[in-house]
Amino acid sequence: MAVQQNKVSKSRRNNRRAHDALVAANPNECSNCGELRRPHHVCPSCGHYDDKEIVAQADEIDLDEDAA
Template identity: 60%
Template sequence: MVPLPKRKLSKGRRDRRRAHDALKAANLVQCSNCGELRLPHTVCPNCGYYQGREVISMEKEAKK
């Protein structure tokens, strides 16, 4: 036998349980080199810099 709820869940209780499931906007920060918005702790997809150093040379990437 499958257990079933004894009472109907109220809309308020149901919605409180689902409240944290909503999608949250991404936390974007400005690149220190070019000022473009990027995700924190990642290389800037626009200029290839991370923490003030060039990690990916974008000229080589553009030629491919």
Template identity: 55%
Template sequence: MAVPKKKTSKSKRDMRRAHDALSAPGLSVCPQCKEPKQPHRVCPSCGTYKGREILPAEEL
């Protein structure tokens, strides 16, 4: 079984982990209801996408 020959320093460990942070999802504004929504997805508040009603109002 492979075993490290030397202890990994805190600096090397933290530099490796520097790219592991999560980023917040991008948000855009719905042109119909002006609520924030994820781009290229149906608006969860009004149910429209590209100016067309996808989800009926009673499902929301």
């Protein structure tokens, strides 16, 4: 079990915790549809990334009823 050798002062404790704060998200605008999306991620509304369609949307997929 870890036991401290000396008391950690409030200043040292707070300096250690200085980098623990959460950073707010910085969304970018999708170049295809204009919706906000996370940087370096596929757009959740249109499925495009870097001006290419990566994920086909459900309404665009032609589902064959006989195949199921």
